[in-house]
Amino acid sequence: MTRAIELPTQTRQGNQVRHSEHHSALNHLEELHDELHNELHNELHNELSSTVDSTANSAAKSTVNKKNNTHTVSQVELERQAYRRKQRNKSIATSLISTVILVAVVVVALHNSPGWPRVKETFFSPEYFMKSLPAIGQGLLLNLRILGFAVVGVAVLATGLALLRTSKSPVLFPLRVLASTYTTLMRGIPMIVLLYLIGFGIPGLNPTHRIDPALLGTIAVVIDYAAYVSEVLRAGVNDVHPSQRASARSIGLSASQTTWLVVIPQAIRKVTPALMNDFISMQKDVGLISVLGAVDAVRAAQISVASTYNFTPYVVASLMFILMSVPFILFSDWYSERLRKRELSGGTV
Numbered sequence: 001m002t003r004a005i006e007l008p009t010q011t012r013q014g015n016q017v018r019h020s021e022h023h024s025a026l027n028h029l030e031e032l033h034d035e036l037h038n039e040l041h042n043e044l045h046n047e048l049s050s051t052v053d054s055t056a057n058s059a060a061k062s063t064v065n066k067k068n069n070t071h072t073v074s075q076v077e078l079e080r081q082a083y084r085r086k087q088r089n090k091s092i093a094t095s096l097i098s099t100v101i102l103v104a105v106v107v108v109a110l111h112n113s114p115g116w117p118r119v120k121e122t123f124f125s126p127e128y129f130m131k132s133l134p135a136i137g138q139g140l141l142l143n144l145r146i147l148g149f150a151v152v153g154v155a156v157l158a159t160g161l162a163l164l165r166t167s168k169s170p171v172l173f174p175l176r177v178l179a180s181t182y183t184t185l186m187r188g189i190p191m192i193v194l195l196y197l198i199g200f201g202i203p204g205l206n207p208t209h210r211i212d213p214a215l216l217g218t219i220a221v222v223i224d225y226a227a228y229v230s231e232v233l234r235a236g237v238n239d240v241h242p243s244q245r246a247s248a249r250s251i252g253l254s255a256s257q258t259t260w261l262v263v264i265p266q267a268i269r270k271v272t273p274a275l276m277n278d279f280i281s282m283q284k285d286v287g288l289i290s291v292l293g294a295v296d297a298v299r300a301a302q303i304s305v306a307s308t309y310n311f312t313p314y315v316v317a318s319l320m321f322i323l324m325s326v327p328f329i330l331f332s333d334w335y336s337e338r339l340r341k342r343e344l345s346g347g348t349v
Contacts, residue, residue, distance in 0.1 A: 161230035186227035217289030236267030
């Protein structure tokens with residue numbers, strides 16, 4: 001039979017003591033854990049409450065300040081603002097004084113000139129101003145029509161020339177040579193000489209058929225200005241970074257799509273101020289078609305002068321061309337300044 005092994009009495013008592021000590025230690029640890037947990041919970045709760053209260057107070061103060069439109073400005077900033085105002089007012093006063101002095105000097109000089117009364121009557125006669133105004137205004141409409149067709153023709157021809165000159169295809173080499181020769185020759189011929197060559201040369205090919213001088217003048221303007229505008233566009237195309245082409249091709253665009261959708265829009269934006277200047281110059285040079293006999297504003301002024309021997313109609317024509325050009329000049333200056341500010345501020349141009 002199996003006999004149970006009985007431990008000695010002292011051993012059993014020692015185990016019981018150790019078990020009771022271990023149990024009491026566990027109870028003590030649990031009490032410490034509960035106390036620490038409660039202390040941490042209370043501290044976090046107090047901190048969160050204080051944070052929420054301070055945030056609420058700050059928001060309330062900010063709302064009150066916004067409602068009252070009050071903010072604190074340092075004394076240094078106030079001094080800076082006062083200095084800027086003083087300098088601005090000083091600059092305005094100086095500009096006004098210098099302008100008044102210049103106008104006064106010009107007026108006194110003209111008034112004291114011996115021939116001023118005669119010049120005033122010959123160039124600034126109100127009577128002849130009003131008499132010549134309708135005819136010159138009618139002639140200006142012809143200038144505007146020619147300008148409209150010329151702008152379209154120049155845009156098409158200049159874009160084609162610029163693309164030819166920037167092309168790298170060996171097949172287009174003869175066309176590139178022709179485009180380079182064309183732009184070199186046309187930029188070297190004076191505008192009025194080109195008008196004579198086209199206006200009197202083309203009709204000589206068929207003397208029995210009359211060609212409208214306004215049409216011949218439009219062709220001359222397009223041929224002349226296309227050379228200048230094409231070089232401006234070519235400079236803009238070459239200024240586009242090669243990474244733009246590489247990025248466009250990497251996303252699957254073809255060569256023609258890259259040119260028309262990526263390169264040309266960026267090139268036009270870069271050279272817009274230069275294109276505007278060419279357009280303003282074209283507005284003035286359109287008046288040169290009068291040498292071919294077209295009755296535009298300048299020719300109407302010449303007819304009026306020939307019949308009255310008074311040069312006021314030329315002043316009328318000049319004022320009309322100025323009024324036509326001023327809006328584009330102001331827009332060109334504004335856009336150029338806008339691009340300059342974007343470059344200085346680190347923006348993308």
